[in-house]
């Protein structure tokens with residue numbers, strides 16, 4: 001399988017959750033390569049802002065689509081089909097977080113996190129499939145998390161969804177290989193984005209977290225975008241069903257509860 005035959009200028013890539021953080025940085029990185037990019041989010045004002053920041057004219061399409069709502073994802077696929085006819089790549093990145101002790105986990109919280117992070121990722125790929133087939137194959141990257149590799153107290157639901165995402169990459173990488181579709185996941189470490197600031201609002205708490213990272217700094221959205229762009233390109237044409245950890249060495253060094 002060599003998906004590199006399509007030059008970047010002829011590629012169309014879907015980035016879910018492209019209004020901020022890693023999704024926005026990846027959209028910017030792909031546009032710089034010359035690809036056409038479709039970004040999604042739940043909020044029109046944030047989508048408008050992303051479109052202004054990316055400033056890519058008709059190489060960019062911003063579509064409101066809630067990843068937790070399969071009907072939205074079906075409508076998104078219709079919109080992409082009408083506009084571009086195919087997809088060469090998908091970054092299923094949209095995700096939400098929530099960290100609390102087990103006794104505080106409610107059913108609503110479980111449904112909120114799993115709805116976007118697990119159901120949303122599965123149905124994103126499911127609805128993109130005919131468009132990937134229309135391109136003759138392609139590359140799918142799922143955004144997991146370092147927390148699927150280690151026991152982080154308070155992350156029961158979030159980490160379980162990310163373990164599910166990694167499992168999807170393994171299964172779908174096998175299932176779709178015959179259709180020339182590669183599927184991998186990335187597991188970012190601590191990456192400074194809106195989500196990070198919501199989870200760790202006090203800057204005084206950043207330093208002890210940084211202390212867990214052997215490379216001595218927190219990650220940036222661009223650190224992740226670079227690896228995702230590699231996985232979406234033909235430069236990674238012999239890699240599928242894998243997970244790539246982008247964490248400055250955090251996972252091997254983290255004082256794990258589970259090994």
Ligand SMILES: NC(=O)c1ccc[n+]([C@@H]2O[C@H](COP(=O)([O-])OP(=O)(O)OC[C@H]3O[C@@H](n4cnc5c(N)ncnc54)[C@H](OP(=O)(O)O)[C@@H]3O)[C@@H](O)[C@H]2O)c1
Pocket residue numbers: 016017018019020021022023040041042043046047065066067068093094095096097116120143144145146187188189190191192193194195196221
């Ligand atoms: N930051 C970290 O340290 C870290 C580490 C490991 C993994 N991750 C994962 O990285 C991914 C990106 O997060 P980020 O850190 O870049 O945070 P972010 O800046 O908060 O970005 C999250 C993106 O997801 C979108 N989104 C959330 N729920 C959505 C839904 N139901 N439908 C469509 N879009 C949705 C948001 O768009 P709107 O709000 O505009 O709808 C936004 O564009 C997530 O999957 C997260 O779990 C983050």
